[in-house]
Amino acid sequence: MDLRFHWMLPKPGEVAMPTALDAVRFRCESMTSRTSPARLTDMDGWLTFAKHAEEAGIDSSLIALTRHEPDPLLVACALAQETEKLKFIVAYRSGLMQPATFVQQFNTLSRFADGRVALNLVAGSSTAEQHGYGDFLSHDERYARAEEFLAVCHAFWRGNDVDFDGRYYQVERGRIHTTLGGPAPEIYISGHSEQSEELAVSQGTTWLRVADAPEKLQPSVGRMRARGTAVCLSVCIICRPTRDEAIRHAQSMLPAGTTSNLTAVKDDSRMYAESAAIERDAYFLKPWLWAGLAPHYGPVWTTLVGTPDDVAEAFIEYKRIGVSEFILSGWPEIAELDLFGREVLPRVRERESRMRGVA
């Protein structure tokens, strides 16, 4: 099976950001400012993105759910009307509505989107944000509830009358006449906790987590694969014709005033200087995997950095340990997306066909 590549849907307003740093700043502010344009919808920007994503060979776009942004089920519904191929992975949380209602909404969306929808079920978010939605369960209980939530959803998707008597949900002869119109959706379960792994195995199709060095991921990926669950990594990507340019670009995304060992890269004796810089920079988990943005922006900013060959090779390394899908982000989105489609994806496919030839 060829690797599958997805891309995060840009926040409303983000596609218009001119530089990577502007886009990064915009994304960070969208999570704190009450007046960020990210709270609105951006059909023009999204459709531009979707067109480029389809051309680049992207499979699906993940649409996040937070209280700072529009509802992802509806964003997917609007975008599906005006796209042809792109699929939508809708993030949703299990404490927000009755599972029967969620199934009715999701099935309706699936009908409007000709089946181009998948689900990223999130057990919850920060306690403060959950309280704002009227959800007061603890972290562990949220996972127990998510388990029941998905069990009820699966029962509806299997059809017939649904009866369920759990701790969090009861349903008596439940029936939703609007069907999916196709097979049950792919279900991505994200999280790094043991509970998320268990939930992914019992109710999901795919475990979604942030990228780390392959050797670090190998045990958990192996475990998931052995239990029949696919693994998808979320990672940012900075790809440039030369490694130097890629590193310079990565560096431009650091907040102003931040010094990094990366600045030590000199023009003369570049290779030597680069490797020296990498050695000094503890944030390089691999020569092509940089966590330098994480201290400033958060853990989801782990980034693949390098030339098209470096990055293609990195994807193949993950494939070797059993990872089958990626959800990418890049800065600025459209330029990085185009570059990925033009320079990286063909290299990945070429390596994959060589691997098949050998096998």
Add this chain to the structure above:
Amino acid sequence: MNDALRFHWMMPKGGEVGMRTAQETSRVATRKAESPAAIPDIEGWTRFARSAEAAGIESVLLSFSRYEPDTILIACAMGRATTKLKFIVAYRSGLMQPATFVQQINTVSALTNGRVAVNIVAGSSNEEQRGYGDYLEHDERYARADEFLGICHDFWRDGDGVNFDGNYYRVENGQINTPFVDPSRNAPEIYVSGHSDAAERLAFSKASAWLRLIDTPEKLAPLVAKMRAGGIESCLRLCVVCRPTHDEAVAAAKALRPSEAIEKEERAILQASDSKGLKDALSAADDIGWLDRNLWAGLVPYYGSSAMTLVGSPEELCDAFLAYKNIGVTQFIIAGWPKLEEMMIFGRDVLPRIRQMEDQS
């Protein structure tokens, strides 16, 4: 009183736009699992929505049940496919957190430039509610709906954080960043439907309009006046059969009656419901057929209480609507058979006449 009357229409269920008769679209048919009513009808709805815009209809009401696709998603998809028409989304208050509901409605408003309104229904039959995981009884459902709308209003007023501690909902520092997007409002219009005292109270305290079944103007006058005194509009649900002459209209209306088999099943549905409005309408229909010269209950035993029908010539219907305007009614939500053609007749023969009379007064 000089504001123009507002006319909305029931959105046909999936597959109904192409159907010719009332018999085909009865609830007995649409509640079957294999009914086309279960599947979005993008083509039929687009045709209907564009015809509604051409006919001068302001909004369509999307009915909510477990037999049909989700109304909020339909409003989103059809809102993107139209430019003027508004969508009144029927929803029940026991199905999701109010914060989530606000986030969804606000998102639709942002995608359609505010062309969405809400019809909150406290619940349906106990049986259907339990299938959704809702085990409250009729009166408690109204108490919950009251809290639900209270919280929604708090979010729409948009403070620095919504705090609420009620019997059914609790919210701590709630915040939904996506606002209700509309050139002239910061919250959707809210229709509350129902005939019980609890429904009236809920409409009075939390709605912009009370939605109820049509009755004679004399019967409705005191109720409508009471709502108006509280600043609440009244909106009537009805069906119309309009033909060039009174006799033709009556003949067309009578032809809508179905076979005995459908009548029996429909009666069973009505009797199982715990809605007061449905039961009142049923007994009215049993007692009398014609409530006045143009208002006919003859279809209610077959198609439910919302099948109370104004029957007549364009002149008669125009006069009838203005009689309701005189007692303070401001809006109507109409249905007819065949779904599309009756709306086009209304837009061509009735509405221009009403507008003319309104201009003269």
